[in-house]
Structures are given as C-alpha cells and as structure tokens.
Amino acid sequence: MYYLGIDLGGTNIKMGIVNEKGEILLKNQVYTNVESGSDNIISNIISLSKKLIKDGEDYNYIVKAVGMGVPGPVDENGVVINCINLNWSEIPIVQILKKELMLPIFVENDGNAAAACELEAGLLRGINTGIVLTLGTGIGGGIIIDGKSYTGFHKIGAEIGHMIVGENFYNCNCGRNGCLETFSSANALIKYVKELLSKGEKSSSLYSMCNGDFSKIHGAMIISAAKEGDKTANKAVERAAFYLARGIINLVAVLDPEKIVIGGGMSKAGEWYLDKIKKFTEEERYFQEFPIPEIVISNFKNNIGIVGAAMIAKLNYIEKAEED
C-alpha cells in the first residue's frame, strides 16, 4: 500500500510517495512562498500532488490515501484553525483537497504527524509514552500516550512550542512572552544571533559569513560557525539548548515520558547538538535521583514531516477500512 505524505512548512511544501514501512519512494518539493497567499499555496499543493500521484503510477506506486501535516491546529472537521507562520485562518483544507484529488484525505498538526512517523516507522515503535519535538521555523510537538497519538480534548494539545519556559527579549507570535519556540526553534536561534550581532559582537565570524547583511543569516550557518568555535554562534546555540532542556524537564515533570525524539531542521546539527541538550537536561533535572527519559535524534531528519503525513494517512485509512 502507498500513501502520499505532504509536509506543509513555512519555507517549503515537501511531499513524497511513502510505503507502509515509512520509506520515501518518490519525492518533490516547492518553495511555499507565504506572501503569495493561501489560494496560491493550496493551488501549488494540488498541482504538485496530482503530478506526484501520476508519476507514482508509472512505477506502480498507486496512492491509496493522502496525509498532510500543517504548522498549526486542525479541528475534527479538517479545518485548519490557524497557521501563524503561513497567515492561514479557518481554511477547510480537507474539503478542498478531497474535491481535487478524489482520494481519502487526512490532515493533522505537523507535530502529530511527526509523532505518527516515529510511532509507526521510527524510534518510538513499541513505546508506551513518548514525545516528539520538531525544531524548525517553530517548534512542533507530538505526544504518544498508551501507544497512541494524544491530542487532547479539543484536539489542540501537544502544542509544546507554546509552553512558557522563561522570559524572552521578544514576544511569540501567539501573543505571549517566553514560549519554548521563541528560545529553541531555528527562527529563535537566528533572532538571538541577530540581537547579539546588532549589540556589537563584532568579532564573530558570522559577520563575514553574511557580509554584514544580517538578513542572510540562517540556522545552518550558525550551527556551522558554532562548530568551528565562533563564540557568538556558540552562545546562541547553548542558549537554545538550555531552554530546550528546561522545556524537556517541564515535560518530564508533567508526563514522565520514556523517550523523547528530536526532529526537524535543527536536528541536522546531529550528535554535537544532542550532547548539549543532554548536558543541560542532566543539569536542569529536578531532584537528581529522578530518572530522565532517553533523548535521541530522529533518523528521519527533515523527512519526518513527509513520512509522518503519510503515516497519518496510513493509520486513518486502515482505521476507516476496519470501520467499514
């Protein structure tokens, strides 16, 4: 059985045909272009999906259902409540896509999609209680309880990026101050580096890397500079890891999970970054005798969104088939 997984992000729309084991067989990607507006973005999703489904047929990868992860909450009728990073509000996405693609469509928050990815095909297989954190433009979260995805009473839970963990120099786009994603997302890392540079940390190699144009600074550049020993970059990376650890210990206090999986763009920083997260988690734990969960980096890296969306399609498609 094959599924189309669509990962709608603030930067790119990525999609792939995925088999039951979570392997991507065909893949496609286009720039999201948030400024072009929701109609244009949806129209791009539709045409790219149609093309990929068609391409799949040439290889006999017949898509049975489509899953999509979006960077915001989705209600039980398949309406995207909002996506701040996309300027979306109240978009009946399931209805729109169903009409165009003529296939079963299942849309969920991208954090839940990441959790489905790890639960079905990744590092949370067989785990009873686990958490996935995706560190991208924002921070997505997925929670596994009793071996199932947990989303809460109104289906708006697992928004772990909006847990307040401290006080920050800028507000979150949700309206509050101190949300985890304003400390530990890729965007937060960039914002903090810009803040340091604009305050005059001129010896940083990031100055020359961006030719003095701060708008050219991106996450990978900061990670790279930090790995090469740049003090400003390291200060920013350590801050992101420190607050992430604080968020992890908050989750430990509330949910006491067995395992935490880190995915998303920033997870590409690899073991080097994981070691920092683990060090701070060790230091931040409350009551030193309390056990803390295993923390690992997803094997899916940036593909977690595509595979997760496909696994959402798989889980719902199978469930629906069983009901019929």
Add this chain to the structure above:
Amino acid sequence: MYYLGIDLGGTNIKMGIVNEKGEILLKNQVYTNVESGSDNIISNIISLSKKLIKDGEDYNYIVKAVGMGVPGPVDENGVVINCINLNWSEIPIVQILKKELMLPIFVENDGNAAAACELEAGLLRGINTGIVLTLGTGIGGGIIIDGKSYTGFHKIGAEIGHMIVGENFYNCNCGRNGCLETFSSANALIKYVKELLSKGEKSSSLYSMCNGDFSKIHGAMIISAAKEGDKTANKAVERAAFYLARGIINLVAVLDPEKIVIGGGMSKAGEWYLDKIKKFTEEERYFQEFPIPEIVISNFKNNIGIVGAAMIAKLNYIEKAEED
C-alpha cells in the same frame, strides 16, 4: 464497603473512614511535627490508624483497605522516593504499614490521590481528560487521561508544581528556579508577602495582624487581608494567581484538558480567588480563538486528601479483587 484514607501533609496527618461514595464518616487529625523525624511520624500514623479502625467497628464501619497520599513520589514497590517537606527519603511505607495494620495498603503521591478523589466522587466524574491542582504547602498535581489516573513511565509524572513558569527571587527545594509551586502555593504566597514586608511595605494591615512578627503570617491571614483591600496582600495574591494561570495555559498547550479542578488549602479562598485565576487564564491564553478548559474549585476543600487516599484504596482494592 469502607476505606481508611490517610492524608500525610507537611502540617497535619489527617485521616478518615470513607464510604464508597466518598463521604467521610469518621475523622481524626494530628500535627505532623516534621522535626520529630520519620520514625515518630510513622508511629503516629500507625497508632492513629489503629484507633480510627477500632472506632469504626463500633459503628459497623469495617475498613477493608487503607489508602495514603504522600507529598512526594512513590515507586511501584510502595517505597516513598522522597518528600522534601517531610525530610523523607527511601521509606518502604507500604511494607511498614502492612505489617502493623494487617490490611491491604496502597500509597500514592497526594496529587494522584486528589485526582482519584475528583474522578470517583467529585467534579471529574465522567471526564475523559482532566487535571487536579492542589494548592497547599507545595503544589500537587493529578492528571486524568482516558478516564484513568495518569502517572507516566516511571510513575513520577503529574508533578505539575515543578513545571518552570518564570524566574523567582528564591529557589525551589527541588534545586531549580521558577517552579510553579514557588509562585502559587500557600508557602509561596507567604514567602512573597514576607519579602514585600521586609522591603518596607509598612502600610500593610498584615503588620498589625502579625504584630510585626513575620513568622506568624499564614495563608488564611493574607487571603483575609486581601479580601479586605490590603494592597500588599492583594499584590501577593494576584501574583500567585497570575503564575497559576500561566501554569494552567502551559498545561493547556501540552494536554488540552476538558476541566481543571483546584483543591487544597488555598482553594478555601473560594470564588473570589477562582475569579482571579480565571481572569488571568483568559488573558494568558495563547491564540485568543483557542478554547480553554473549565476551571472549578473542588467541593472537597481540605478533605480532598483524605477522600482521595480512600478512593486510591477503593480503586486498587476492587482491581485486586477482580484479578483474584
């Protein structure tokens, strides 16, 4: 069927014989006297329990099982891992009590006991996803997921009082800074009032109420002064409510519960305090269009610990009977 419920607190040991509906039929209480040490406290628990079980027999209230809630984590073997407020560490309480009382004994964290109370006999009956917060010496938490008490992988979850929600002027006894219980417990309220008074807020009526002896200030005194319009007391109460609301919204972001029940000593401040919590929760919500849970005050007030402990006994006793 009758159960003995024991509420071991930092101030008092309270216990009662409780029926299946959660009604207290006989009740007894003794000062905990933390300084006397764990052996003395346990010896008091045993003699008071024996006396109450015996008294119950006169009324034909035959106790079938004993439940106890303790202010700290308990492992699956019935060993209290630690209770900071009691100076307890690694106490095999179930083993000790079983030998003396010759009845089935079940011991859990007091937050879980509070959740069992509300789930079985209180405001969380029939609720799928709910949270109980007990505002006492510290802050206890209980989480209901799928209509059952949730405690996590190592059984040390639902320690909601140790979720970091900001930066505070003193550290938590868990070793971190900014835990919810250092802002919104009764102890936190008292500490903050002392801080304000020692910094010279001399116009406060609390000065005369305690005759200048700050060690005499207690929670009920502050609530009473605040209700009568004292500015210092009000400032402290508002701060406690503000951070509690922040903690509640953090829980909403993670768990999206249907209902939150507030219990413990500070809940005796009643609707007046609940209104403040609700006001700040409304202001602190992230994304104004997101639904927030209903917040209510437990009907059990200070008895939540006794009834909860009895309900822990009831639930485990029935479960065990079904297994046999």
